[in-house]
Amino acid sequence: MSDEEVLNLLADSKISVSPESEKEKYTLGQRAADVIAKFAGSWAFIFSFTGVLVLWMIVNTLLAAKAFDPYPFILLNLVLSCVAAIQAPLIMMSQNRQEEKDRRRAENDYKVNLKTEIMIENLYDKVNAILAKQSALEKRLQTEDKNGRV
Numbered sequence: 001m002s003d004e005e006v007l008n009l010l011a012d013s014k015i016s017v018s019p020e021s022e023k024e025k026y027t028l029g030q031r032a033a034d035v036i037a038k039f040a041g042s043w044a045f046i047f048s049f050t051g052v053l054v055l056w057m058i059v060n061t062l063l064a065a066k067a068f069d070p071y072p073f074i075l076l077n078l079v080l081s082c083v084a085a086i087q088a089p090l091i092m093m094s095q096n097r098q099e100e101k102d103r104r105r106a107e108n109d110y111k112v113n114l115k116t117e118i119m120i121e122n123l124y125d126k127v128n129a130i131l132a133k134q135s136a137l138e139k140r141l142q143t144e145d146k147n148g149r150v
Contacts, residue, residue: 015111017104030097037094040087 026034039045056076060067069075 015108015115017108026097030093033090033093034097036087037091040091 053076056069057073060069060073060076061071064070
């Protein structure tokens with residue numbers, strides 16, 4: 001394949017692909033993990049989780065004798081450990097998918113940049129050829145003008 005054919009192929013084909021087009025390929029579990037990870041990394045989660053913790057401690061402190069989780073809050077500790085054990089893999093799965101999406105986006109950027117570079121080099125060569133022809137024509141006109149031909 002000649003350089004001109006490669007350039008034409010590159011120029012005619014669309015290289016860029018939206019990384020968002022891959023979104024529909026995710027399973028229900030993957031989409032759920034992304035939603036949970038997004039919520040777990042928000043201020044809404046921090047404030048609501050803090051509110052639940054404070055409410056848990058206040059209720060169990062005020063109920064004293066009838067508390068379902070008395071002072072050292074062993075059940076609360078167990079709940080927090082379970083939340084952390086479930087939340088960590090969900091966040092890691094979401095990060096892995098984000099890393100894959102970033103890799104695809106970088107690959108796409110590379111292809112687009114390569115195509116742009118090749119096309120710019122091609123345009124540069126064409127402009128140089130035009131300038132060379134123009135210069136030759138100017139010289140020819142000058143010599144014809146000196147010889148009295150117009």
